[in-house]
Amino acid sequence: MANKVGPFWVGPFCISLLHPYPIAIKHPPHKQRTLRTDLQPLHHFNILLPLPSSSHHKGNGIMVGSLALHQHLASPYHHNYLKDQNSLIQPTCLVPLHQVKSMEDFRKAHAQFLKLGLDCIPPYAGELLSACALSAWGSLDYALAIFLNLEEPRTFDYNVMIRAKVNHDQSKSALQLYKEMIERSINPDNFTFPFVLKACALLSDIRGGIQLHGHAIKLGFDEDVFIHNSLINLYGKCRKIELSYKIFELMGSNRTIASWSALLSAYNRMNFCVDCLHLFAKISCEKLKPDESSMVAALSSCSNLGLLGQGRSIHCSLLRNYPTLNIIIQTSLIDMYMKCGQPDKGMLIFDKLHEKNLWTYSAVISGLAMHNNCKKALQVFSDMLNQGLKPDEAIYVNVLSACSHAMMVEEGLKCFNQMRFDHQIKPNAQHYGCLVDLMICAGRLDEAYELIQNMPIEPTDAAWRSILSACKINGDIKLAESAYSKLEQMDAVNAGDCVILSNMYAELQRWEDAAEVRKEIVNRGLVQAPGFSQVEVKGKIHTFVSHDKSFPQSDEVQEMLYQMDWQLRFEGYATDNLRSSEGQSQKIAIAFALMNTSSVSTIRIFTNLRMCSECHKYTELISKVFERDIIVRDRRRFHHFRLGLCSCDNCW
């Protein structure tokens, strides 16, 4: 049954609307107008008014009301409206809002609503708000002005504004609106929570998030799938993975693919890449199909783990299932190919893209730098600037680290200044860290030290660690000690730092000092990640640790290693030099791959440590003697070995 609303005045008319749904209209006192009861309606007409564009009457886009004419109107203007008692009157001046495509059109439409006094009447107010606040062409400020003008905003109006603020990166202010709505006793509904939870997630505001979770339960929204998914996301962003999982578990069969995606990305954030891929494989057990979002999460895990095979198979299934791929997933694919040792494949995807954003460029620039193709990285960066994209501080981290990889000191300093002065970006600790690395790579250690001491912000532990590692090579024990003590002050000492310093003492035959630092590892309860090397053979990943003999082919591999040593001796290389643990595991991985792959295929090794120079030398020679391309990803970058040479030009 339709509700009758009104009567209220529209211009010279008094209108009563047969409203399709219940609405309480209260006019603010200054807008109240008395109905002239002394005048009998002359005629009744029907009138068409624009409908909220997304309502269930979408088809016509127009709402039918009845109009009673209380005054005799002679002007031709009005006659246009009132032609025939039975015909529908089309108020041509009113453009349906869903046809509005620009702020200019919107202003006109809004003016008409204002003139008719409809601007503060639900559902028009909400419709105006959501059009203006949420469309691509809209304006948050304009929407805010409309919103503030509402005497009695409703839940819907608040929801729209909260959502718009979150979209405009104003999460704090969005939460403020939520607070305001509670204070004004306007009840949040099942739509409110996903928006405000997202705001908390973006702010990593775990306390606020828990409060909201409580509110949602209290208001009885403990069955809502959208709210649950938002909660998984919230706890994931706050690194409370147990809580994310708990919600996920609780949802049982109500889980949707979005629940999985949110959980997968939570695992990724914690760097639980193996578990992430396990979960990804389980999606299909629930009769759900992995979609783009969940595949983005899985691809990111593949990138981190260097799993080319699995990354490729995700790519295939994307190509099978989607006619076009969105920019986010394309970026993930580029990143995956870059990090799994196929930069050419990554570039192929990149070159074919017609839409590129900062993240795409960022993935390519850091990928190219990783493969020691720094010139190209800078080329891509300058293309990006020519495209008119505005660089942000994150992309400058990539650009600067590309410069430091390639020892391009002047270029790096130029970029640093360009960032500060042309693009008005204040350098952060990471940028200074890159500069420090740049100086170190160029062998200007004293300048690096001067820089790190005089930089205007607190240096990161990584920057001090760079200094410490550099000392390892040039043997400056004084500098090493001061870098180490800085790390101590920051409470950021790790096992690797202790090893470096201790080895340096040992080199100087200061045995007591060496032992003292070694003891620190135990005292501080530091654990060193076990070094391993991985290689993919026939789609299966094989992982080896140093002196590994615990795998089926171990005996054959030992034989192979013996032969490899023998061959290298002809090249004048004594393999006894190679004693480091990563060297050992890498040797085994290479031997295993040489034995089990075709003689023309490229060997791809993934190791979690940094390659030492002996290991590097060894691999160079193997690539020459066995005429095999070997690509090694160590924890920082790639080395392409071919015929005795490495892409890194012996600088890493």
Added chain:
DNA sequence: CTAGGGTTAG
């Protein structure tokens, strides 16, 4: 009655 959740480098 209108609207909504999950996705990317360093």
